[in-house]
Amino acid sequence: MSGEGPAGRARPARDPEIVLGVETSCDETAVAVVEGGRTIRSSIVSSQVDLHARYGGVVPEIAGRAHLERIVPAAREALREAGLDDRGMPLAASGPGRGIGAVAATVGPGLAGALLVGISFAKALALAWQVPFVGVNHLEGHLYASLLEDPGIELPAVVLLVSGGHTILVEMDGPGSYEVLGETVDDAAGEAFDKVARFLGLGYPGGPAIERAAREGDASSIAFPRPMLGEGLDFSFSGLKTAVVTYVGKHPEVSSADVAASFQAAVVDVLVAKLLDAAGTSRARSVCLAGGVAANGPLREAVAAACAAAGLGVYLPSRSMCTDNAAMIASAGHHLLGRRGPTPMDAGAEPSMRFPAG
Amino acid sequence: MILLALESATVEVGAAIAGDHGVLSACAARPGRRHVETLHRAVSCAAALASVTLEEVGAVAVDVGPGLFTGIRVGLAAAKGFALALGVPAIALTSLEVLSHAARCSGPVVVPVVDMRRGEVAWQLGGTTSIGGIQALAAALATLGAPALLVGDGARRHGAALVEAVAALGGPPPRLGGDELGAPPVASLADLGLRRLEEGRTVPAEGLAAEYLRAPDARINFASRPDPAPAGDAGGPFDAGFGSRVR
Numbered sequence: 001m002s003g004e005g006p007a008g009r010a011r012p013a014r015d016p017e018i019v020l021g022v023e024t025s026c027d028e029t030a031v032a033v034v035e036g037g038r039t040i041r042s043s044i045v046s047s048q049v050d051l052h053a054r055y056g057g058v059v060p061e062i063a064g065r066a067h068l069e070r071i072v073p074a075a076r077e078a079l080r081e082a083g084l085d086d087r088g089m090p091l092a093a094s095g096p097g098r099g100i101g102a103v104a105a106t107v108g109p110g111l112a113g114a115l116l117v118g119i120s121f122a123k124a125l126a127l128a129w130q131v132p133f134v135g136v137n138h139l140e141g142h143l144y145a146s147l148l149e150d151p152g153i154e155l156p157a158v159v160l161l162v163s164g165g166h167t168i169l170v171e172m173d174g175p176g177s178y179e180v181l182g183e184t185v186d187d188a189a190g191e192a193f194d195k196v197a198r199f200l201g202l203g204y205p206g207g208p209a210i211e212r213a214a215r216e217g218d219a220s221s222i223a224f225p226r227p228m229l230g231e232g233l234d235f236s237f238s239g240l241k242t243a244v245v246t247y248v249g250k251h252p253e254v255s256s257a258d259v260a261a262s263f264q265a266a267v268v269d270v271l272v273a274k275l276l277d278a279a280g281t282s283r284a285r286s287v288c289l290a291g292g293v294a295a296n297g298p299l300r301e302a303v304a305a306a307c308a309a310a311g312l313g314v315y316l317p318s319r320s321m322c323t324d325n326a327a328m329i330a331s332a333g334h335h336l337l338g339r340r341g342p343t344p345m346d347a348g349a350e351p352s353m354r355f356p357a358g
Numbered sequence: 359m360i361l362l363a364l365e366s367a368t369v370e371v372g373a374a375i376a377g378d379h380g381v382l383s384a385c386a387a388r389p390g391r392r393h394v395e396t397l398h399r400a401v402s403c404a405a406a407l408a409s410v411t412l413e414e415v416g417a418v419a420v421d422v423g424p425g426l427f428t429g430i431r432v433g434l435a436a437a438k439g440f441a442l443a444l445g446v447p448a449i450a451l452t453s454l455e456v457l458s459h460a461a462r463c464s465g466p467v468v469v470p471v472v473d474m475r476r477g478e479v480a481w482q483l484g485g486t487t488s489i490g491g492i493q494a495l496a497a498a499l500a501t502l503g504a505p506a507l508l509v510g511d512g513a514r515r516h517g518a519a520l521v522e523a524v525a526a527l528g529g530p531p532p533r534l535g536g537d538e539l540g541a542p543p544v545a546s547l548a549d550l551g552l553r554r555l556e557e558g559r560t561v562p563a564e565g566l567a568a569e570y571l572r573a574p575d576a577r578i579n580f581a582s583r584p585d586p587a588p589a590g591d592a593g594g595p596f597d598a599g600f601g602s603r604v605r
Binding site: 004040059061062065071073075076085110113120121122123125128129130346347348349 | 440456
């Protein structure tokens with residue numbers, strides 16, 4: 001890959017340690033450059049929240065169109081910030097001195113029409129630059145988000161991955177070695193936040209809207225159910241959403257703030273209790289949060305307090321690493337490339353991809 | 359100058375390589391809905407057959423639609439990726455003009471017809487692009503002085519019904535193109551791309567835009583709901599100069 005330039009100077013080489021990641025599974029168009037699976041050189045996230053807000057949820061066709069419009073500006077910005085030119089090679093003045101040596105993209109789970117944009121774009125970059133393409137499971141990517149910020153996490157760790165699309169408890173022994181301990185049997189926790197926020201007229205996305213409203217409310221004012229508490233490590237949130245609707249129907253005078261606070265407390269109680277149960281019944285030495293709902297303040301506080309009481313190490317990623325981003329995809333891609341090699345060019349989108357076994 | 363052409367807007371997925379003297383290679387398949395699984399392999403195949411490396415490519419041409427929304431996006435995302443990563447300009451061609459170009463020697467009046475699903479087709483007649491039902495296209499064809507040659511997947515799917523409808527209106531019954539013109543041929547896309555390149559009609563990677571001809575469903579449904587009206591929402595792509603809509 002390295003060679004002599006016309007003037008006899010060594011041309012900078014491409015380095016498989018430098019990975020460009022692409023993430024377009026839902027409503028964030030994201031591109032990042034990560035070195036060695038750990039050092040973030042750039043991480044650009046173009047959020048479509050404004051486009052979907054008026055519909056109270058992500059509209060797949062709108063998301064697909066927006067990804068296509070935003071992918072090139074996001075990629076250019078990620079390359080520049082990493083000190084690279086459009087060909088993924090170092091700019092003269094700055095940069096790591098080596099070029100991008102692999103391209104990773106989320107292949108699932110997610111919206112088919114959204115995933116296809118990132119996959120097709122990433123494969124083209126890989127072919128044009130003559131470097132490997134690596135397809136990444138979005139859920140596995142979220143696990144790498146924790147490792148990216150704190151490579152010193154003590155393993156094995158129990159990770160609670162909570163987002164608009166997923167609620168999963170995973171035991172992670174190391175990169176590529178996971179066991180799913182529990183998951184939601186119906187709605188994801190973030191989905192419940194979105195639906196309750198929409199029902200209460202608090203806006204979209206529901207997580208931040210509920211958290212905001214709840215600050216003015218009394219979390220103990222309404223005793224909403226704690227679904228499946230003490231019944232193993234799976235979750236259920238659709239009944240809780242129904243309980244909110246039923247309660248407000250019977251008590252139309254209730255304040256939205258009290259409902260939001262009480263609903264949020266019910267979700268947090270269940271998430272924290274099951275996370276601690278999982279940590280207690282496994283060999284875990286630490287606990288991690290991942291996914292968009294992990295940005296929720298009361299959840300973070302409750303997890304931190306419970307882990308401190310139980311003598312468990314706890315890792316709470318920054319907000320930008322909780323929500324969808326491409327740095328975690330590049331990081332996961334780096335590990336996957338080393339473990340499994342490149343993904344063939346005939347790979348497609350896998351909208352209902354499961355958490356990888358291993 | 360080496361041109362890379364990408365076709366993924368309708369039922370056919372393929373790539374072609376063209377040089378200064380014309381088309382060098384073309385690879386295409388009709389893989390069902392497996393556009394993203396097929397397109398990039400077609401690129402490698404076309405480059406290998408033409409004995410060209412992608413580093414030599416100086417421009418990327420792509421079919422921007424109308425056609426299948428996801429197919430269009432697969433083609434455009436790839437074209438944007440190639441144009442950005444190779445540092446070369448892009449050329450946008452519509453499925454309708456590529457079909458017309460492919461059939462230009464086959465008859466005096468060629469009408470490309472692309473299947474838009476839901477009983478609608480898109481077509482191009484007299485330089486105007488339209489979208490509408492079979493009856494609307496039949497009415498347009500019935501006003502012609504001579505039988506038109508219909509090509510594209512819309513013609514393949516609705517050909518018999520169109521012939522019947524035009525005859526019922528007393529117009530000259532159209533002729534139907536063969537299955538080889540059932541989708542924009544990628545070699546024709548490359549040939550037309552070369553002409554555009556000579557004319558300097560290129561755009562940067564971010565300038566490539568899809569021609570969906572139809573607003574997203576949510577937007578249509580939202581707009582047709584009595585309230586609340588979405589603030590600041592344009593009525594749809596037809597405000598953007600896409601030609602007439604015929605019902």
